[in-house]
Amino acid sequence: MKKYYRSPLPFQGQKRNFSKEFKQALKSFPSNATYVDLFGGSGLLSHTIKQHYTDAKVVFNDYDNYTKRLKNMEKTNKLISDLRDICSAEGKKSKFHSLLRIKF
Incomplete structure (x- = not known):
C-alpha cells in the first residue's frame, strides 16, 4: 500500500501540518483499538492510523464525499x-x- 504524507487533493483544514505529532501520540494508544476520524476530510489521519496499526479498525467520516472527488x-x-x-x-x-x- 502506498504511503501518503499529504492529500492528493487540497482540503480546507488539512491535518498534514501536525501528522508528525499525531504519529508520535498514536504510539500511546493500542494497536487493535477502534479509531474514529470524525472530521475525515481527505482521510490522511485514517490512512496514517492504518499504516501504523494495520489491525486497527478505522471509522472514517466522509461527509463531504471526498472519495467521489478522488474518482x-x-x-x-x-x-x-x-x-x-x-x-x-x-x-x-x-x-x-x-x-x-x-x-x-
Whole structure:
C-alpha cells in the first residue's frame, strides 16, 4: 500500500501540518483499538492510523464525499488546465491567476 504524507487533493483544514505529532501520540494508544476520524476530510489521519496499526479498525467520516472527488480527480485537473489556458490571456494581475496556480 502506498504511503501518503499529504492529500492528493487540497482540503480546507488539512491535518498534514501536525501528522508528525499525531504519529508520535498514536504510539500511546493500542494497536487493535477502534479509531474514529470524525472530521475525515481527505482521510490522511485514517490512512496514517492504518499504516501504523494495520489491525486497527478505522471509522472514517466522509461527509463531504471526498472519495467521489478522488474518482473525478482526472476530470478536475483537465478542467483546471482548460481554465488556465482560457484565463492566461487575462495576465498575471487577473483575479484568476492566483487561483489557477494551485496544483491539484
